[in-house]
Structure formats: C-alpha cells, structure tokens
Amino acid sequence: MPRVARAPSPARRCHRSLQRTGKAALALLVLLAILTACGRLPPPPVHPFLQEPFPEKLSDWHLFVGQSPRLQPNQRVIPYDLNTPLFSDYASKYRFVWMPPGTSASYRDDGVFDFPVGTVLAKSFAFPVDGNPGKNEERLIETRLLVHSKTGWIGLPYIWNESQTEAHLDLAPDPVPIRYTDSAGTRHDFTYFIPNANECKQCHENNHAVLPIGPKGRNLNKNFVYADGPANQLAYWTKFGYLQRAPAADQAPKVAAWNDPDAGTLDARARAYLDNNCAHCHQPGGTAGYTGIDLRVTDTGLRTFGVCKSPNSSGRVGTLSYDLVPGHPEQSILLARMTSIRPKEMMPQIGRSVVHEEGVALIRDWIQAMPVDDAACARNPSHPVPGARSRKPGL
Ligand code: HEC
C-alpha cells in the first residue's frame, strides 16, 4: 500500500518554519558579526536624546564602542584634553565631544564655544584598580554628560557598575569608597562624592544658565595624540568640521599647563590653575560671583584675586583677615581654604574630598613670590567695614 504522506500537523509546520527562520536569523547574525569584525559595518551612530525621558543606560547613547583598556569612542566622537584641568581627588578624566552631522561650534576668544543644539559633551572619571600599582589598570566610576537640548544644557550623571559593563543614570548617586596605592607607593583611602544632578549647577551655572566650562580656546590650544597622530586640538576640531572661525593655534590664546614649569611662569601657571579650579564659581554671574573675587585668568588686576580683601561672607578662617596677603601664604585665606577639607571652609566646597597637595604648593609659591608690602593691607580701602557685608543677590 502506497504510504500516503500525511500532511504535517499545524504545530509541526510551525515548528519547522521556526527552525528555518531560526537558521536564517542565525546565519544573518553570523554574517553581521563577520562584517562588523571586518570593519565593513560601522557601529550604530550616536543617538542623542534631547528631552526627557533620558535613557537609563549610557550605552543607549552609542557614544562608546568599548571600554577596554580605555573608553573607545564611536565615530564622530572626538576625545579632547585641557591645558590645565580641574582637580578631582586625583581621578583620571576622559573627555569627549560629539555634534550632530552638519553642525559645528562657533569659536569665541574669551569664553566657552557656542555649541549647536544636539551637542553631547562627556567626561568620565576613573581611579586605579587596587593592588596593581603602576599597572595602569583603572576602574571607571562615572560618566557625566552635558547635553545641549533646545531649552538649554542638561547635566546627567551615569554611574558605572562593578563589572564595568554599563553605566546607569542615577540622579542622586551614592558616595564611592576609593582605595589604591599609586606608583609612588602612596596609599589613597577616601570617600569619593559624585555630585548629584542638581549639584552640577553649583559649578556649571552662570547667570542661572547651565553652561560647559572647559571647551574654550585657551584650554584646548594644545596638542592631542589622536588615533591618527598628534595634532593641535583647535586645528583638528576645525578640520573635522566641529569648529568655525578659530584662529590659527599660534594666534589663539593659551593657558599654561599648571604643572609644567616649561609651559609658563609661576604667575601664568598659578592663574591657569585658579582659572580652571575656581573661576567657574568665582566670576561675575557665577555662584560665588557675589563674593567679589574674580579668579579668571583673563582678569588682569590682582586686586580681584582678593589681595588685601576681607572676606564678605562666611569666608573667614581662624584669625586670618584677608583673602590674599602678598608674600604671606600663611596669612592668606585663599590658600587656607584650599588646604582645608572641613565643610564650609574648604575650597572648592564641592567636587573634592582630599587636598590637592601639588596645587596647594603651586599657589603657596605664587603668593610667596609676590612683592611684599606689609603696610599694603592696612592701607587697603577694602578693610572690613562693620555692617557692610555684601549679600547674595536676591537674598
Ligand atoms: C566642583 C565643580 C563641578 C561640579 C560639581 C560639576 N562640574 Fe562638570 N566640570 C567642572 C569643570 C571645572 C569642568 C572643566 C574642567 C575639566 O574638565 O577638568 C567640568 C567639565 C565637565 C564636562 C566636560 C565639558 C565641560 O563643561 O568642560 C562635563 C560633561 C561635565 N563637567 C558634566 C558635569 C555634570 C553632569 C555634573 C553634575 C553631575 C558636573 N559636571 C558637576 C566643574 C564641575
């Protein structure tokens, strides 16, 4: 009897077609993996999010394509560095910029560039892994994003997980214990405080608007070693199409590298340090603008640096009377506050837990080297005037 081929049951049919689809999908995946590995298919481009809800995972932005041994930027994401950075408890920092295709920033001589809507600036913080001094192995702690939305800049803190596979958006992150021995044999053991999303404003706000701080001509005017070789950052951004109207590097302003005696005089390096560690708050419109001291490098008169100025606010330290006494670091409140780690006394009062010994040494040398005029402060009209304390605007 001829065997009649029985029609497969619907369930069996479905199973077979699933098997076929599964095989096809698998083949497609293998092909994709091979193509990607061969560099034929670029990773998906950066995905900017310009309004809430912001993604919970950093990887959803596609800013990075890997993080071993360092964060590997996606296409059009450019790493950059500053002549003199902000000190943050000796953390290593990795900065990147991305702008939407077809857009660019406008150069400005004295301030932060004018960035197009859609720009994403990223800054990651890492510390050495404990137990491997000198091995250069690091643990990522956080990646901060500044995103230029249609209504202004927004700060987003992403915190890396233990396994270093992902960073998650956490608007109020927990402090992180940091312990390691550096290559010089010094033991570091402290609590690292990650600012919450509101605290970004304490440093990044000027006249109540959040702004980037670092990307200014004077900070970026230096060489960076890119994947395709070293180049001046202003020239590289211009060539890449990220910057318009920037002057040639030798015509553009440049601050000294604070820790390189060949890069500038003691005065130039000290001012560069104060510019990038203090002036974001201590300038007109900044959150400490009301104290009356302006620590920007562009400010020419030393008077605004607090010479013989009595602090306005809660700024008094012990029996010291003046912010800066030329020739007398030990009498200068500015230095005392940099050397302190006491709340309400330390400067900056946020963003660090430990003293920046090398930064303190630089500012000490700078004040020490100023011409001494012991009668200067006594003659100074900004002597304390009873009842004349300045107040925060609006208070
Ligand atoms: C203690 C002050 C301070 C706080 C608090 C702070 N920042 Fe910054 N930030 C700076 C300074 C100064 C720079 C530039 C210098 C540097 O990068 O070393 C900077 C740079 C950045 C950059 C690189 C682009 C730029 O503006 O230069 C990003 C991104 C950033 N911060 C995001 C954030 C976010 C998000 C928060 C809040 C979670 C935050 N920051 C909190 C001071 C601060």
Ligand code: HEC
């Ligand atoms: C996050 C913002 C911020 C940063 C960054 C910052 N400060 Fe301040 N600073 C303040 C505020 C606010 C005050 C006023 C309240 C007080 O005295 O504590 C102040 C006050 C001072 C005073 C007293 C000024 C006066 O005449 O009343 C000195 C001196 C000072 N800071 C030095 C520094 C130095 C040096 C740095 C950098 C190493 C620095 N600050 C960084 C916010 C900041």
